[in-house]
Amino acid sequence: MSEKVDFTVAIPTYNGAKRLPQVLDFLLKQTGIEKLNWEIIIIDNNSHDNTNEIIEHYQKTYSQNICLRYFFEKKQGISFARMRAISEARGEFIAFVDDDNLLASDWILESYNFGKEHPQAGAWSGQIHGDFEVKPPENFERIQAFLAIREHGSNSHLFDAANLRLPPGAALVVRKQVWCENVPQRSTLSGKLPGIFVQGDDYEALLYIHYGGWQIWYNPSMHTYHQIPHWRLERDYLLTLARGCGLCIFQLRLINAKNWQKPIILVKTILGNLHRILQHLIKYRGQLKSNLIVIFEINFYLASMISPFYSLKLKLDRILENTTIENE
Secondary structure (H helix, E strand, O other): OOOOEEEEEEEEEOOOOOOHHHHHHHHOOOOOOOOOOEEEEEEEOOOOOOHHHHHHHHHHHOOOOOOEEEEEOOOOOHHHHHHHHHHHOOEEEEEEOOOOEEEOOOHHHHHHHHHHHOOOEEEEEEEEEEEEOOOOOOOHHHOHHHHOOEOOOOOOEEOOHHHOOOOOOOOEEEEHHHHHHHOOOOOOOOOOEOOEOOOOHHHHHHHHHHHOOOEEEEEEEEEEEEEEOHHHHOHHHHHHHHHHHHHOHHHHHHOOOOHHHHHHHHHHHHHHHHHHHHHHHHHOOOOOOOOHHHHHHHHHHHHHHOHHHHHHHHHHHHHHHHHHHHHO
């Protein structure tokens, strides 16, 4: 029988050999956890660099300090990596940490204590601060949440899951049992893949947890520093991100929706975002080519408006895939 583990830090990574050392070094500096039995698991999501060698070095060098385990997940996509992490993790609580997240020295302690103090919390997250390589554009705070930067103040509170106000999958803690009992083995939204940039996979899992009757909390005592390289602030990347975040909106709103509600959601999604687009076109008519933040928002609203058609495409793709499997 495997030893009881209190806390698992799960790090999905793709070609993260250059990023992982700093992430692991910060984890080695965690304080106040001497009485916790905890582990780190690396989910190598089909990397083509020397990620495995980096992990082998840490396993040999720091074997007395941490329990560090490595797994290779060939199916590419963050949802597959997280599902593999769930299956391999031994902890009561599982923290999903991206390979560009640097955790404050008391992050694990604050995360663990919060989970123990809030037994109805199925998932919880904290403050995620931007660690920028270059200065962000003016008014960047309007879109910073799309890059998993979340600073919601110094008071803990429940997230508004019904209105898709949720934490990102980065630096998120979940109860393993809650995830296993509520989140489907296969998600509809796969997350970012080469050539595919549709988001929403982390929100999808959280919505299943929410509709399973569990609370999702914001804990301001958990501080994470998200490294933002220069290319994530460039126009092409940001507009691709805006579209990817918008295309998943309708699919997310369908989760747990009753059949009679779906036509209403369809109309509200299309007309509501059309209204937002028209408002922006009028309000910022002199800035439609020069203001990157405005262009980002318009692209997000446009993608959200057409997200019902993307949802239909996903459904047809799933039907075709199942038909192919049945015919083989």
